[in-house]
Amino acid sequence: MAQHNATLKTLELGRFVAASLVMLSHILWDVPHFAARHGEIVLGGFVPPGAVGVQFFFVLSGFVMMLAHHEDFGQLAAVPRFWWRRALRIYPMYWLGLLVPVYYLSGFLHPGLTAALVTLVPVNVHEFVPAAWSLRYEMAFYAMFGLCLLPRVGLVVLAGWVLVVVWFVYQAYRPVSLEWLLDPPFMYPLDRFFYAGGSRFVSFFELYFFAGLGAGWLFVRRLAGVFRGWASLCAGVVLLAAGARAVQYGYGYPNPPMAPVLAAGFAGVILGLAWLERAGVIKLGARARLLGAMSYPLYIVHMPLMLLVDVQCGKWLRLGPVALYVFAFACVAGIYAIIWAATICLDQPVQRYVSARFWTKKSPGDITRGNLLSP
Numbered sequence: 001m002a003q004h005n006a007t008l009k010t011l012e013l014g015r016f017v018a019a020s021l022v023m024l025s026h027i028l029w030d031v032p033h034f035a036a037r038h039g040e041i042v043l044g045g046f047v048p049p050g051a052v053g054v055q056f057f058f059v060l061s062g063f064v065m066m067l068a069h070h071e072d073f074g075q076l077a078a079v080p081r082f083w084w085r086r087a088l089r090i091y092p093m094y095w096l097g098l099l100v101p102v103y104y105l106s107g108f109l110h111p112g113l114t115a116a117l118v119t120l121v122p123v124n125v126h127e128f129v130p131a132a133w134s135l136r137y138e139m140a141f142y143a144m145f146g147l148c149l150l151p152r153v154g155l156v157v158l159a160g161w162v163l164v165v166v167w168f169v170y171q172a173y174r175p176v177s178l179e180w181l182l183d184p185p186f187m188y189p190l191d192r193f194f195y196a197g198g199s200r201f202v203s204f205f206e207l208y209f210f211a212g213l214g215a216g217w218l219f220v221r222r223l224a225g226v227f228r229g230w231a232s233l234c235a236g237v238v239l240l241a242a243g244a245r246a247v248q249y250g251y252g253y254p255n256p257p258m259a260p261v262l263a264a265g266f267a268g269v270i271l272g273l274a275w276l277e278r279a280g281v282i283k284l285g286a287r288a289r290l291l292g293a294m295s296y297p298l299y300i301v302h303m304p305l306m307l308l309v310d311v312q313c314g315k316w317l318r319l320g321p322v323a324l325y326v327f328a329f330a331c332v333a334g335i336y337a338i339i340w341a342a343t344i345c346l347d348q349p350v351q352r353y354v355s356a357r358f359w360t361k362k363s364p365g366d367i368t369r370g371n372l373l374s375p
Contacts, residue, residue, distance in 0.1 A: 009284040010273040012292025018053035019295040023302040025050030031328045036318040049250025059266035062212020074151045086142045093297045100304035101128035122200040140200040141209045168202040169256045204259040211263035215271040224278030236268025298339045
């Protein structure tokens with residue numbers, strides 16, 4: 001299993017590309033607001049498909065959880081260690097990004113909203129950092145996956161979780177004639193609980209995590225091979241193409257019946273790339289690791305930075321067609337530069353310091369040194 005402990009640079013680069021798609025989709029949508037003439041656009045109005053990057057993140061999250069913790073199943077001590085490492089990865093950069101909207105929107109805060117914003121508890125809330133909506137699904141996934149590591153009952157929890165998610169996702173499509181069987185009265189309290197505030201534990205997005213877990217399990221159980229890698233990659237591409245229309249070709253999210261197709265497609269691509277890299281077909285340099293480390297800060301902090309620009313420049317800055325392109329390029333380059341500095345000077349040092357100081361024991365399959373465990 002030692003071969004699985006190193007960073008998969010292909011997936012690091014994939015994370016960076018996915019985060020960049022999300023960032024570019026927001027910037028290219030926002031920049032025309034600075035145009036001197038109404039209706040002025042850049043790139044003919046083209047906006048990258050950011051939703052495809054978010055779905056990729058969900059599947060990749062499940063993949064790396066299995067890759068990093070497949071040897072932790074049944075170990076009680078692994079549960080708090082897993083939750084600690086996830087909190088260490090998620091919160092510092094999120095809290096940093098949260099400072100900007102809190103400064104401008106502090107008048108809207110009250111104790112309940114403040115607690116929900118700070119903790120990212122998986123409930124419905126008006127987000128101050130827009131990208132944080134996906135982190136609440138991640139937090140639900142982390143909470144449940146930690147329980148799946150418990151001795152004796154962990155795999156039962158995992159199987160039960162999968163069944164409950166499938167049941168909730170597809171009960172809207174049940175035949176009316178079988179309603180008495182598929183939606184019995186004793187499930188009504190559970191229905192009310194999940195639909196009231198716990199829906200992130202049983203959303204169709206969980207199917208993306210499950211697909212990632214399955215791909216990760218195959219990766220650690222099957223030796224890498226060129227044929228196996230290409231077959232998985234091609235199968236994943238075919239499934240993504242089959243479901244492309246259901247997600248507006250990357251600009252939206254699927255309805256529940258199509259979610260497994262898209263989830264399996266992303267899982268096939270991720271698994272294929274991982275196998276091909278392990279087989280030596282794909283070779284990337286050390287810069288891929290740095291780009292991967294930048295992906296989460298880029299994903300979560302770019303919109304607070306855009307808010308800062310909008311507030312400071314939105315009232316007076318009016319640009320012509322050429323200047324609008326220059327401004328768009330400057331925004332992209334500036335965000336990349338700030339995120340690079342934040343990653344090198346803040347995010348990575350904080351993680352290393354806090355992890356070494358407060359929890360030095362590593363889990364058997366830990367690959368956080370390569371930072372692959374970021375969402």
